[in-house]
Amino acid sequence: MQNRARLQILVVDDEAAIRELLRTTLEAEGYGVHVASTMREGLTLAGNRRVDLFLVDLGLPDGDGVELVRNIRSWTQRPILVLSARTHETQKVDALDAGADDYLTKPFGVAELHARLRVALRHAGLSMVAADTRLDLGDVCIDLVARSVSRQGEPVRLTATQWRLLEVLARHAGRVVTTRQLLREVWGPGHAEQAHYLRIYVHQLRQKLEADPSHPQFLLTETGVGYRLLLDGDTPLTR
CATH class of the missing domain: 1.10.10.10 (Winged helix-like DNA-binding domain superfamily/Winged helix DNA-binding domain)
Incomplete structure (x- = not known):
């Protein structure tokens, strides 16, 4: 679609299968996608690329994803959506308190993911439609x-x-x-x-x-x- 703005999403997840699934489904919806497998790599990409929305897993090999959320939120108000296999209520609260805008527990449905993305982007004043581009x-x-x-x-x-x-x-x-x-x-x-x-x-x-x-x-x-x-x-x- 030639009038669609290419919003950029950064995926930080240590599972290769999840990264590939998200890249494929998000690119099919018209998003630009960057992927990282560690907190360090995620922070590097976040500092060097334009990112409109972050998808962050809590269980990263080199640190807690909650700390990554807190770090990102300290310098940008772009939406952060947390993806994690963890189901404990306290961990969800920790992620939200650290600055996450929403939380999805693995396994999640692709349709639900896209719906959550649209809501987060709308609340941030961003849209896939290039009305003001x-x-x-x-x-x-x-x-x-x-x-x-x-x-x-x-x-x-x-x-x-x-x-x-x-x-x-x-x-x-x-x-x-x-x-x-x-x-x-x-x-x-x-x-x-x-x-x-x-x-x-x-x-x-x-x-x-x-x-x-x-x-x-x-x-x-x-x-x-x-x-x-x-x-x-x-x-x-x-x-």
């Missing part, structure tokens, strides 16, 4: 599906990091995104205190997207907080 900022058009930017109909070349930063801002269009959140989502959790990276790349984006970069109309600074990307029709905040 083409965004307009004056004479600039951002296409989140094609991963492209044009200005007055001409392509705008962005580096991979410039695109990741713009993509995060675009997916939160109209809302302030904190400096810490941007650093974590674009550069990974190990860079959460390196705000100078962000200032440099925001400056670069303004040079490419704004008619007057010294007086930006769309990529705005929220002093002491972060940045906000305004779209056509958004009302600028009084400063």
Whole structure:
């Protein structure tokens, strides 16, 4: 389906059969899928890839999945769905208290899994339907599906990091995104205190997207907080 946004799911499970089952069924539904078999590998992928939803098993060979949930939740609000063979109520509560959004006990039905995914994504403001994947900022058009930017109909070349930063801002269009959140989502959790990276790349984006970069109309600074990307029709905040 050409109008479907390709949401990205990270599966962290030590069972190869489960990983393959999830990859096959999720890709058939139009999701992009990354897989990891350990907590360490999962954290590495989470820091280096865009992830819209996490599927995490609690019984990992190098640590407790609850700790992985807690770690992920410390730097992103993306949905986390826990998959586990454990049935004890306390463990379910621990996972939810650590930040999981929902819990499925193995064995689970594929139809139920997809239903839970849709609910979690909807609550997070995400959707498989690409209703808001083409965004307009004056004479600039951002296409989140094609991963492209044009200005007055001409392509705008962005580096991979410039695109990741713009993509995060675009997916939160109209809302302030904190400096810490941007650093974590674009550069990974190990860079959460390196705000100078962000200032440099925001400056670069303004040079490419704004008619007057010294007086930006769309990529705005929220002093002491972060940045906000305004779209056509958004009302600028009084400063």
